[in-house]
Amino acid sequence: MRVTVISPERAVFDGEAQAVLATAFDGEIGILPNHAPLMTVLGTGTLRITTTSGAEAFRVQGGFLQVVNNSVRILAEQIQGDTDA
């Protein structure tokens, strides 16, 4: 599935992924391919994206996550690049 992580300033991540693990407002949420359409508000926490070539991690604060047509979109005003997580 296609995953895009976008901040107001730029697209932080755009690519194919196997799984997304995000911190929603009420706890962690995992998205696997062919998830049903979903919109949720994100909390403060780590966003992990598993790709065939490894994993990416970001610190995200606020924003929201949308799943539609097997593509995941994460929009947040505060996204910090790879943490060591």
Add this chain to the structure above:
Amino acid sequence: MATNRALKGRIRSVTNTRKITRTMELVATSKLRRAQQRVVAARPYAQALREVIADLVTPDLAERFPLLRRPLPPSKGGPARAAVILITSNRGLAGGFNSNLIKEATRRITALEAEGYTVELIGIGKKGIGFFKYIGRTFRTERIDIGDRPTAEHAASVVEELMADFAAGDLGVVELVQSSFQSVLITPPMTVRVLPVEAPVAKSEGVRPDYILSPDPVTLLEQVLPLYVRNAMYRGLVETVAAEQASRRTAMKSATDNAGDLIDALKRTYNRQRQAQITQEIAELVGGAAALQG
């Protein structure tokens, strides 16, 4: 007629001016490139945000949101205050850039006042602030700290209190006067109505995906709408910076070209005069010699 020495001095001075304008042109070109990249990089976020809101907003929801609600005009008892955010540059020498924006702002202020609003000004950039202070207006907020690299935090800090005032029903309208960066050569001023939010509408009806919404749509919209407002402000800042550099480049390019033309004309006059003087001196010598022989 100007003496040779005066001409020489003018040639030198215009040459120096050309050096300065050429340099400013090059600086603006490089700043423009970076500003343009930021405009392009900001597009995916705005696009995604629009699509998400279009999927979320339904007409019955619209009535319940402070940021979406359309207040009555002052003549019908609505809030009597309106805010106009004016973005200009901190520096001049950018052709008609700042005066175009100021003209647009004046037009909007007049229109809003005709509707019965008391207009509060939020000034970003020295040029616009300077002008409106000169004609005797006061500002609600003055920002000259946002330079060539506006960030999302800058945008948020400008609109935050306006959103609060609007949601509380104190403000009727919030408008943003900015440049619309259509291309390097086309950057007209324009006004964006920031509040109330004009919710984007879904492209096609009926195929709206059946979302699982968590939490409920009301809470979701409450989170997403401020993002939308802040993003409108951010885009305004970014586009205006790009437009500023674009018009400075154009202005400095034509200044450089004009200086070149001027130097050519002055050099021609200078050389003609020099030649005329030499010819005259020879003629005097020959005339003098002929008189002695005679």
